[in-house]
Amino acid sequence: MSAEEARDAARGSLGNPARIEEEARNVWLIGWLGTLMQDVRYALRQFRQSPVLTAVVVLSLALGMGANTAIFSVIDTVMLKTLPVRASEELVVLGWLSKEPLEMVESYTTSGGCPVPGPWGRTGGCSFSYPRFEQIGRATSVFSGVAAFLRLGAVNLVANGQANVVEAQAVSGDYFATLGVRPILGRPLARPDDTPGAPPAAVLSFSCWERFFGRDPAIVGRAVKLNGVPFTVVGVTPPEFFGVEPGWS
Secondary structure, eight states: OOHHHHHHHHHHHHOOHHHHHHHHHHHSHHHHHHHHHHHHHHHHHHHHHOHHHHHHHHHHHHHHHHHHHHHHHHHIIIIISOOSSTTGGGOOOOOEEOSSOOGGGHHHHHHTTOOOOOGGGOOEESOOOHHHHHHHHTOTTTOSOOOOEEEEEEEEEEETTEEEEEEEEEEOTTHHHHHTOOOSEEOOOOGGGGSTTOOOEEEEOHHHHHHHHTTOGGGTTOEEEETTEEEEEEEEOOTTOOOSSTTOO
């Protein structure tokens, strides 16, 4: 064949060269990027012509991404992350359930932050009397350690002559030993802190120590006032420790 006849035969056998070239380009990323850039330029032209629509679209995307980020942050904190304590999978929260409805204590149990829903309208909760707590603690054959805690909510902290509002929690002396949390400064609360007549002692969270005391290493042994009551600071917890209630520090 002559050169021209060979080209005609090849075209007839292989197809249109322009189509073959386009298919070959689509195999590589450059073809996809070219299409993407065309779509982006077209979208920008449309947005420039309709600024109101552009603002609505951008705001909708921002709200959607923000909401998804916030929801994931909550789920990650509450459901996915484990508590920053020793053997967190071995922790249990004890509760009680009445044999019949107890209307007179219903408001107390629900305000305690841990209502236990019972079948057939029965009342439950996780608040115990102190003698009952001590009785549970003596059941050493069942538990390796027992601790009590109660969220006090916002309290007034007077430190360095300034008043601040902080979140506080009342805990038993075995709280830190049961959780296996070692302070980075000072000592944890201990059983002697539970004895009658013992001076009130407090352990600061790392964020509280950093925010209100500027990471002062001499904070241990100093007195602060919580709701007007003087407490002696005995220790500071590690920065990763927030307590035993995910989502609340």
